[in-house]
Amino acid sequence: MSDQDTFTFIPLVMDPKSKAISSATSPTSKALEAELLALNNLHRSLHGLDAPHVVPPPPVPVNPKRSAQVTKLRESGNTEYRKGNHAEAIKFYTLGLQMALTRPPWEPSQLVREEVHQLYSNRAQAHMQKQNWVEGAIDAEASVACKSQGNAKAWFRRGKCLLEMGRVQDARNAVAKALEFEGEEGGLAELKKEIDAKLAKDKVVEA
Amino acid sequence: MFGVNWVGLLLPSAYLVVLVGTFMTFSTVYRRRKALQSANLAPWFGPHLQRNIYLSLLHMQPEDGAEKGAPRIPDSVIRAALMRRAVEDIHRIIQIRAAKAACSSLLQRGSVGDDLWQRFQRAEKEMEDELRDVVMEANALVPGWGQIIFQSANEIAANKVLRDKLEDIEAQTEKEKEWWEKRRAVIQSEFMKELDNEEKTQTKAASVTSAASGDEPVLVDTNVPSASSPTGSKKKKGKK
Secondary structure (H helix, E strand, O other): OOOOOOOOOEEEOOOOOOOOOOEOOOOOOOHHHHHHHHHHHHHHHOOOOOOOOOOOOOOOOOOOOHHHHHHHHHHHHHHHHHHHHHHHHHHHHHHHHHHHHHHHOOOHHHHHHHHHHHHHHHHHHHHHHHOHHHHHHHHHHHHHHHHOOOOOOHHHHHHHHHHHHOOOHHHHHHHHEEEEEHHOOOOOOOHHHHHHHHHHHHHEEEE | OOOOOOOHHHHHHHHHHHHHHHHHHHHHHHHHHHHHHHOOOOOOOOOOOHHHHHHHHHHHHHHHHHOOOOOOOHHHHHHHHHHHHHHHHHHHHHHHHHHHHHHHHHHHHHHHHHHHHHHHHHHHHHHHHHHHHHHHHHHOOOOOOOHOHHHHHHHHHHHHHHHHHHHHHHHHHHHHHHHHHHHHHHHHHHHHHHHHHHHHHHHHHHHHHEEEEEEEEHHHHHHHHOOHHHHHHHHHHHHH
């Protein structure tokens, strides 16, 4: 219990102008430096709160402004995509992603996942149209990292991009994992067949 | 009649003295060792950096207020520091919860020692005190904050995890791109070679039909790789 009453004093100084806290002694440990950086960042983002609040409000009623903006950017991206302007669509999706990921950290992470997985998945599709397989694969992976269940499209896109790059084994693994999450989903099952066929063909050539 | 045979009693009493003495030494030594052990038990968690920062900032305040001109730590910084402390507490709670089931089942099976369990229980108790302390501090800074500080801290922790994961994934892009460029170049060159080979065989076939006797050695030379084109392409792969 003595632990609860004592603490280790860390010599700290504050920059009077920017109010940034830094260590008073010059050789600092990495952990302390990282922590102070995080503290200063959080302090700065706390300043962005609306007037009556001085501390983060409870996470649940979310300020709808940012969600509306993210949705709008996604919609614009979708329209551009439908018109065939894939580069423009990618730009809109990227902006939307920035908007969604710079959401204040105390807002619900579930909401961030929800928004971000759609944007990533759509951007992956746009990259695929431009035959940017690498970007497509990465975006699809990010999308399934946000939401692995009920995200069959993103799983499909990841498998497809990997297959296009000739990484047949990786594609197989991705699709197998996808089938675990999604059950028997039409597109995925077909893709799996395609991959298996390719694997079999490669084996024949090797032999 | 009551003459006591002192000499005869000497032996039993010496026996008693030795017996009691042994017991006492054993128990004191044993107890002392046990106390020392529990005092020396390593704490479950390392030093709580965020808590130290928060308390350091808090303790800088009165001193600085007394000195004129020295900057006072604004409340917003204190609040941010408390928030960081709550976030770290969330990480620790998650760790404790994850460890609890494993620890107790291992203890029941006898796979881990008693001292690990003691350390764990101490950590749990300390965590409870820490949470109560944070709630009290929060309520002191802003009325009513104590009820929501841990909700906010929980989201901050979860968001941090998500963003780190996404950053990790995005960081792969450059490397993968490089790999793909190389790979594509290889595929392209292989494809071109295959085309070349096909052309060569065709021209050779043409040259065979209209072959003059002087062409023959050249013909043999070029014919060998083209006849075994799969091995040729494999060699090229090996070089790359």
